[in-house]
Amino acid sequence: MNLKQILLFGCFFMSIITFAQNNIFDVARAGTVDEVKKLMAINIDTINKPNDEGYLPLTLACYNGNEAVGLFLIKHVNNINGDSKYGTPLMAAVFKGHVLLVQTLLENGANPNIADVNKTTPLHYAVLLNNDVIIKLLMDYNVDVTLKDSRDKTALDYALMDNNKSIIELLEK
Incomplete structure (x- = not known):
């Protein structure tokens, strides 16, 4: 094997290792x-x-x-x-x-009512993070505002605790 072949083999081998790490x-x-x-x-x-x-x-x-x-x-x-x-x-x-990922997921059939192990839903998180834009998106896709988390709280309960009037209005529609 000449030097050129060794270098080519080395480059090929390194690219395989690099690709495998991805x-x-x-x-x-x-x-x-x-x-x-x-x-x-x-x-x-x-x-x-x-x-x-x-x-x-x-x-x-x-x-x-x-x-x-x-x-x-x-x-x-x-x-x-x-x-x-x-x-x-x-x-x-x-x-x-x-927001773009939320919207695209919803447009493609993502279920906004699936909860995690703590029974927390995407709507709970959106309310806790005061994200009006995402709350509106979830509401447009028929999110269930009555679902309770493991603390027995709805998203509206958290909005009321925070006294966030705009979010309360969104959730009470």
Whole structure:
């Protein structure tokens, strides 16, 4: 083997190692759609499997505000609502205030009434974070304002505690 072949082999080997280090969870957090597509070419179902902590790629993309990847995954995952005990992709997008992802998830059938292990819904989080825009979006998609969390509180109860008049008005419609 000559020096040129050794260098080419070394570059190829390093690119394989680098690519392998970009797993779907890292890509979901901060990668690109092209990287997702490359991983899907190896295993199409990679976007539907949780990591060791139980997080799904779409949930991580929504939490981290990786809009391009999140928007792509919304169209390609098997279950837009996820199945993680840590909450849904919608909940992650609501919690971090990523309006475009919230809207797109809802437009594509995300259920706004799924609660996490604490029975907290996306509406609870939107109210607790005083996010009027997201509350309006959730209301447009028939969110159930009567659902109670593990503290036996509705989203309206939290709005009343905070005395946030605009949110109270939204929830009482």
